[in-house]
Amino acid sequence: SDHNVEPITPVQASEVKQRDLLAAFTATPRLATAVLWAASRDEAMVVEHLVDLGRRTASERMAHFLLELGARLRLVGMADRAGFACPLSQYLLADA
Known part of the structure; x- marks a missing residue:
C-alpha cells in the first residue's frame, strides 16, 4: 500500500470478499454503478489534493x-x- 489510514474516532470495519462483492454487483447493478461513482469521486478528490500541494498557500x-x-x-x-x-x-x- 502507498498510504495508510489512522482513525481519530472509534470505527467498525468489515471484510468483504471479492466474490461476494462481485455477486452483489451482478444481483444489483445499481450498487455497482454507485460504487464506481464513489470511486470516480474519490479520484477527483485526489487530483484536487495534488492541486492543493502545488498551487495553494x-x-x-x-x-x-x-x-x-x-x-x-x-x-x-x-x-x-x-x-x-x-x-x-x-x-x-x-x-x-
Missing part, C-alpha cells in the same frame, strides 16, 4: 480541507450548514 489548503470535510460530513448526516464537530488536533491538521 497553507491557509488556502486548510480552508479547502475544512470545507471538503464539512461537505463530506453533510453527506452522511454528521454536519449541517452551521458546522460540524472537529476532533482533529493541530498535529492531525498539519498532517492533513
Whole structure:
C-alpha cells in the first residue's frame, strides 16, 4: 500500500470478499454503478489534493480541507450548514 489510514474516532470495519462483492454487483447493478461513482469521486478528490500541494498557500489548503470535510460530513448526516464537530488536533491538521 502507498498510504495508510489512522482513525481519530472509534470505527467498525468489515471484510468483504471479492466474490461476494462481485455477486452483489451482478444481483444489483445499481450498487455497482454507485460504487464506481464513489470511486470516480474519490479520484477527483485526489487530483484536487495534488492541486492543493502545488498551487495553494497553507491557509488556502486548510480552508479547502475544512470545507471538503464539512461537505463530506453533510453527506452522511454528521454536519449541517452551521458546522460540524472537529476532533482533529493541530498535529492531525498539519498532517492533513
